[in-house]
Amino acid sequence: MPELPEVETVRRSLERLIAGQTILTVDVREPRLRRTLAADFATALAGRVVQQIKRRGKYLHLCLDDNRIWLIHLGMTGQLVVGIVNGDLLPHDHVLIALSNGQSLRYHDTRRFGLMAIGNEEEIAALTALGVEPLSRIFTTDYLWAKTRTTRRTIKDLLMDQRVVAGIGNIYASELLFRAGIRPHRSAATLNRQATARIVKAAKAVLREAINHRGSSISDYLDGEGKPGAFQQRFRVYGREDESCRKCTTPIRRETRGGRSAFFCPVCQR
DNA sequence: CGCACCCCCTGCCGGC
DNA sequence: TGCCGGCAGGGGGTGC
Numbered sequence: 001m002p003e004l005p006e007v008e009t010v011r012r013s014l015e016r017l018i019a020g021q022t023i024l025t026v027d028v029r030e031p032r033l034r035r036t037l038a039a040d041f042a043t044a045l046a047g048r049v050v051q052q053i054k055r056r057g058k059y060l061h062l063c064l065d066d067n068r069i070w071l072i073h074l075g076m077t078g079q080l081v082v083g084i085v086n087g088d089l090l091p092h093d094h095v096l097i098a099l100s101n102g103q104s105l106r107y108h109d110t111r112r113f114g115l116m117a118i119g120n121e122e123e124i125a126a127l128t129a130l131g132v133e134p135l136s137r138i139f140t141t142d143y144l145w146a147k148t149r150t151t152r153r154t155i156k157d158l159l160m161d162q163r164v165v166a167g168i169g170n171i172y173a174s175e176l177l178f179r180a181g182i183r184p185h186r187s188a189a190t191l192n193r194q195a196t197a198r199i200v201k202a203a204k205a206v207l208r209e210a211i212n213h214r215g216s217s218i219s220d221y222l223d224g225e226g227k228p229g230a231f232q233q234r235f236r237v238y239g240r241e242d243e244s245c246r247k248c249t250t251p252i253r254r255e256t257r258g259g260r261s262a263f264f265c266p267v268c269q270r
Numbered sequence: 271c272g273c274a275c276c277c278c279c280t281g282c283c284g285g286c
Numbered sequence: 287t288g289c290c291g292g293c294a295g296g297g298g299g300t301g302c
Contacts, residue, residue, distance in 0.1 A: 002295055002296085003295055003296090006295070034278075034279095034296080034297070034298085058295090058296075073296075073297085074295090074296080075279095075295090075296045075297080076279090076280095076294070076295060076296045076297095077279090077280080077281095077294090077295090077296085078296090092280085109279095110279080110280055110281070111278085111279045111280050111281085111294090111296085112278085112279055112280080113278075113279070113296050113297070114296080115296090115297085151272080151273095152272080152273080153272085153273075157273090162297085169295050169296075170294090170295060170296090171295055172295085215295090216295070217295095218294080218295065219281090219282085219294075219295095220294090220295080221295070238295095256293095257274090258273095258274065258275065258276095259275085259276085259293085260294095261293085261294090
């Protein structure tokens with residue numbers, strides 16, 4: 001579910017709600033996430049202070065006072081919600097953390113595609129193997145241009161490759177390519193520099209706009225306070241098959257590749 | 271070695 | 287009403 005804007009929204013919630021808190025207890029109710037949690041997961045966290053919360057791509061880094069990082073990925077349906085838990089647990093509440101301020105941090109994940117791990121900076125970097133941050137200065141036209149020269153993949157696949165750019169998923173790939181006027185399944189190698197520049201600019205603009213609207217909620221996503229995002233109301237193409245293009249009124253099309261849908265306007269995008 | 275495919279898991283929705 | 291297939295913001299392993 002969550003892509004960069006949703007994860008960034010959760011990060012901001014957590015920064016506000018739990019930064020500086022000490023972890024009192026850790027209750028692992030279901031260790032079988034994407035990878036089964038390590039046997040010492042709970043003991044490694046107990047007693048630690050969560051000093052700050054960072055984000056890298058779609059991953060959260062909860063920085064601990066022993067210089068290690070509690071890495072969290074939300075998969076498709078993961079939620080991290082802070083609040084008071086008084087015994088009323090829901091199905092798929094997999095990890096419960098009691099904090100020194102009396103609040104709880106609850107990890108809920110219906111499909112269990114999420115990931116948690118603990119390690120030092122090097123270990124986490126090796127585990128995640130991420131490319132550049134799309135909102136950083138090093139995500140430039142030159143950078144993406146170089147990547148397009150050496151691949152036979154589609155531009156959508158390239159943008160969704162986390163080793164190339166970290167944080168773009170299926171929703172924002174379609175949305176940003178609409179903004180750039182490029183079809184999702186166009187081969188990346190056919191793009192010229194101008195088109196590449198438009199894509200870089202569109203990526204930054206769409207991600208920033210989505211963060212400003214606190215991300216997109218389709219069915220599962222909630223931020224750290226349990227609130228949905230609002231950007232889904234501004235989708236130009238995602239989930240709008242057969243609905244009319246907001247620019248030219250042509251029906252939006254959906255095309256699947258490898259089980260994933262791409263949405264685009266056949267007139268506005270080439 | 272890049273890339274297409276299939277799998278992981280649960281829930282929901284539409285069609286028959 | 288009930289069952290079945292398709293689909294869903296994720297990533298990883300495999301085999302060509």
